Amino acid sequence: xxxxxxxxxxxxxxxxxxxxxxxxxxxxxxxxxxxxxxxxxxxxxxxxxxxxxxxxxxxxxxxxxxxxxxxxxxxxxxxxxxxxxxxxxxxxxxxxxxxxxxxxxxxxxxxxxxxxxxxxxxxxxxxxxxxxxxxxxxxxxxxxxxxxxxxxxxxxxxxxxxxxxxxxxxxxxxxxxxxxxxxxxxxxxxxxxxxxxxxxxxxxxxxxxxxxxxxxxxxxxxxxxxxxxxxxxxxxxxxxxxxxxxxxxxxxxxxxxxxxxxxxxxxxxxxxxxxxxxxxxxxxxxxxxxxxxxxxxxxxxxxxxxxxxxxxxxxxxxxxxxxxxxxxxxxxxxxxxxxxxxxxxxxxxxxxx
Amino acid sequence: xxxxxxxxxxxxxxxxxxxxxxxxxxxxxxxxxxxxxxxxxxxxxxxxxxxxxxxxxxxxxxxxxxxxxxxxxxxxxxxxxxxxxxxxxxxxxxxxxxxxxxxxxxxxxxxxxxxxxxxxxxxxxxxxxxxxxxxxxxxxxxxxxxxxxxxxxxxxxxxxxxxxxxxxxxxxxxxxxxxxxxxxxxxxxxxxxxxxxxxxxxxxxxxxxxxxxxxxxxxxxxxxxxxxxxxxxxxxxxxxxxxxxxxxxxxxxxxxxxxxxxxxxxxxxxxxxxxxxxxxxxxxxxxxxxxxxxxxxxxxxxxxxxxxxxxxxxxxxxxxxxxxxxxxxxxxxxxxxxxxxxxxxxxxxxxxxxxxxxxxxxxxxxxxxxxxxxxxxxxxxxxxxxxxxxxxxxxxxxxxxxxxxxxxxxxxxxxxxxxxxxxxxxxxxxxxxxxxxxxxxxxxxxxxxxxxxxxxxxxxxxxxxxxxxxxxxxxxxxxxxxxxxxxxxxxxxxxxxxxxxxxxxxxxxxxxxxxx
Ligand SMILES: Nc1ncnc2c1ncn2[C@@H]1O[C@H](COP(=O)(O)OP(=O)(O)OP(=O)(O)O)[C@@H](O)[C@H]1O
Ligand SMILES: [Mg+2]
Numbered sequence: 083x084x085x086x087x088x089x090x091x092x093x094x095x096x097x098x099x100x101x102x103x104x105x106x107x108x109x110x111x112x113x114x115x116x117x118x119x120x121x122x123x124x125x126x127x128x129x130x131x132x133x134x135x136x137x138x139x140x141x142x143x144x145x146x147x148x149x150x151x152x153x154x155x156x157x158x159x160x161x162x163x164x165x166x167x168x169x170x171x172x173x174x175x176x177x178x179x180x181x182x183x184x185x186x187x188x189x190x191x192x193x194x195x196x197x198x199x200x201x202x203x204x205x206x207x208x209x210x211x212x213x214x215x216x217x218x219x220x221x222x223x224x225x226x227x228x229x230x231x232x233x234x235x236x237x238x239x240x241x242x243x244x245x246x247x248x249x250x251x252x253x254x255x256x257x258x259x260x261x262x263x264x265x266x267x268x269x270x271x272x273x274x275x276x277x278x279x280x281x282x283x284x285x286x287x288x289x290x291x292x293x294x295x296x297x298x299x300x301x302x303x304x305x306x307x308x309x310x311x312x313x314x315x316x317x318x319x320x321x322x323x324x325x326x327x328x329x330x331x332x333x334x335x336x337x338x339x340x341x342x343x344x345x346x347x348x349x350x351x352x353x354x355x356x357x358x359x360x361x362x363x364x365x366x367x368x369x370x371x372x373x374x375x376x377x378x379x380x381x382x383x384x385x386x387x388x389x390x391x392x393x394x395x396x397x398x399x400x401x402x403x404x405x406x407x408x409x410x411x412x413x414x415x416x417x418x419x420x421x422x423x424x425x426x427x428x429x430x431x432x433x434x435x
Numbered sequence: 436x437x438x439x440x441x442x443x444x445x446x447x448x449x450x451x452x453x454x455x456x457x458x459x460x461x462x463x464x465x466x467x468x469x470x471x472x473x474x475x476x477x478x479x480x481x482x483x484x485x486x487x488x489x490x491x492x493x494x495x496x497x498x499x500x501x502x503x504x505x506x507x508x509x510x511x512x513x514x515x516x517x518x519x520x521x522x523x524x525x526x527x528x529x530x531x532x533x534x535x536x537x538x539x540x541x542x543x544x545x546x547x548x549x550x551x552x553x554x555x556x557x558x559x560x561x562x563x564x565x566x567x568x569x570x571x572x573x574x575x576x577x578x579x580x581x582x583x584x585x586x587x588x589x590x591x592x593x594x595x596x597x598x599x600x601x602x603x604x605x606x607x608x609x610x611x612x613x614x615x616x617x618x619x620x621x622x623x624x625x626x627x628x629x630x631x632x633x634x635x636x637x638x639x640x641x642x643x644x645x646x647x648x649x650x651x652x653x654x655x656x657x658x659x660x661x662x663x664x665x666x667x668x669x670x671x672x673x674x675x676x677x678x679x680x681x682x683x684x685x686x687x688x689x690x691x692x693x694x695x696x697x698x699x700x701x702x703x704x705x706x707x708x709x710x711x712x713x714x715x716x717x718x719x720x721x722x723x724x725x726x727x728x729x730x731x732x733x734x735x736x737x738x739x740x741x742x743x744x745x746x747x748x749x750x751x752x753x754x755x756x757x758x759x760x761x762x763x764x765x766x767x768x769x770x771x772x773x774x775x776x777x778x779x780x781x782x783x784x785x786x787x788x789x790x791x792x793x794x795x796x797x798x799x800x801x802x803x804x805x806x807x808x809x810x811x812x813x814x815x816x817x818x819x820x821x822x823x824x825x826x827x828x829x830x831x832x833x834x835x836x837x838x839x840x841x842x843x844x845x846x847x848x849x850x851x852x853x854x855x856x857x858x859x860x861x862x863x864x865x866x867x868x869x870x871x872x873x874x875x876x877x878x879x880x881x882x883x884x885x886x887x888x889x890x891x892x893x894x895x896x897x898x899x900x901x902x903x904x905x906x907x908x909x910x911x912x913x914x915x916x917x918x919x920x921x922x923x924x925x926x927x928x929x930x931x932x933x934x935x936x937x938x939x940x941x942x943x944x945x946x947x948x949x950x951x
Binding site: 294295296297298299300303304307308310311312313314315316317318 | 739740741760761762763764765766771773778779780781782783784785789792793794796797802808809810811813
């Protein structure tokens, strides 16, 4: 029966790979049509990210926040909650962690670092909890509440960076560089790839365990699959929903602080280019399964890194990759729909025989 | 022969061989019953005929020609229509809109012509003697009426050969009779009908011929006139089946469930329960008979914590549990087989194992103790599930199969297994054998009696009068939210008698212990 699971997993994975191949194929056709030197552009997009430690490090460093954001979205979506508040939680997690990093310097090194992460977890949990509680208690629509909360979180961070915690000596809205003892080590110089990668992979395993190996994960999944079944069985669906939001917020908040202490080494205004929203796409590509999230994040980051190189080295702009991404999402969702209509597909293949 | 299916073979993606070299033929103008245990492959065979599932091998000959049916549209074009086991109507639309959906009459400019849709519906309905109200919304009409809408929809699309997959599973005895009258009329007008059912008396009552399936194969086709219920059931199950429930007299103990003047409002706000006082003792089966929609469902929902009572009291095992949450009520040892296995009873995308642990996932051995009490133990869960699959004869490849891939009867067994294995002190079973094959019915009935003999108080709600009569030690009749009759001697009751009370024709005429 493990073979059974494996077979199902392989089928899913194959579907995703095919979708990627198709999306990239469409992208290649476009490049061929648009570029004066298509070979060069394609090489930059697809091959060059693999050609040096620096480029490859760039891919992995980009994948880290996407893994956290993807996990965050996967958890709340499994409870059938359309929580799009990961972006806000990224900022608040980063902010809480940064505050501890800046002001709890009396703590000994490792304890200080741990405190930074715990602060980020608390921040993320709070941002996650509020819309979850509003939903469970008052039925407030989570799409609206999380979108509003995102704006509040981002603006609040900007406000603090505009004066209270700003590094007045620099000309930017950012803090001073954080103390060495809270920063994560770089592991593939000259790229900025850092040990946060291992934290992200640990988060993958822990999230999987949480959803599939704990009673609360069971409650969350059952509420997501059939809320009436869960209610009939005595599962407290409000609690399950709130917890899904909280865990989702924690994961995003961790993603935020890891980005700060790993990449930027200080808190910068608008440091996230929308990782929270990319997380939606990553989670959908991974079909909400935590173990598939790192792969989806990797592919996604790979495309982004390749795009940056392509823009630098050829006549095709980065935005080309947005086209590929959109097509990819279309294929993936179509593929998901496809499994509903698998019967039809079978029929067609039978017809062709 | 109108239809011949030869050598039909079908294996589902998951590896289940649902049809193996099946041959099946239907004569023009007959009612052909198709019977077999849950999972025998009846629905699959019909889905192939209707173009919903592709077949791996075999051929279909319709009206003398070899045909390829690849979609329901094609099937309908040829004149083959199907009414499914689960209705596929759109609840928020009207009857007329549902019937013409997909082939709507249009005004100039392409706008939908509702008036004509209503007219078409009315004409069809009169022509075939299937009465419906064209302007009512589906969500407002009874199950029986929905069924008629499904049939009319198929007829509107030009169906000559009509496939009915377990049409009577959800009907009351009266609705079933009405349906049979309409089916006879259809035959008189030159239609042909394939009729799937688990109720052998219906086979005898209405069909001309009957085909029996077992484990994906056809094991025989007979003229109904030349056979008996016993012979059919033997073919189906491969052994003799007890068609009557063997049941020693009840030995009632202390009261377990007591309700006192229980009142409730329906979702629409009208009074649906008008003061129900009922006691169920340990070791007895109390049946509730009644046409659906007379408060039975709401009564059960209150007992299990899924709906709030607006007045009165519920006591279980001496404790006042009125308006307690479901979890606390379950913890008192209450088992509940819900009336709809898809809505409440199961989570289709979750595995059988996950469905089976619904009310014990957080208790040892499925969860740890102390600090580990939040950790689930997959090994314990899987072996528990395997044990139940075995004991309750659930036909599934393994315990990780999604519950949604099971045949209707097997899904019901999953629910029965979950609710019975905990040896509840109070067992509430609503429609426990709806859509379940006779072998499984026998098994479920025996299990219910066994629960009773082990000291459980059993409350049985069923639209199947024969079932309530056969199982109940005591019987009450619900009509418009009240108990209008109570019988302490069910052995000498007839269906007709109970029927009068169910339809509100009689009221309180019977004294306890005697029938009139
Ligand atoms: N979509 C599906 N995917 C995988 N297996 C399926 C699917 N549908 C049915 N099966 C399996 O095929 C077998 C035959 O199912 P089918 O629905 O034809 O049975 P049935 O005779 O109609 O039973 P019932 O009386 O319970 O409705 C069962 O073992 C069932 O689990
Ligand atoms: Mg069936």
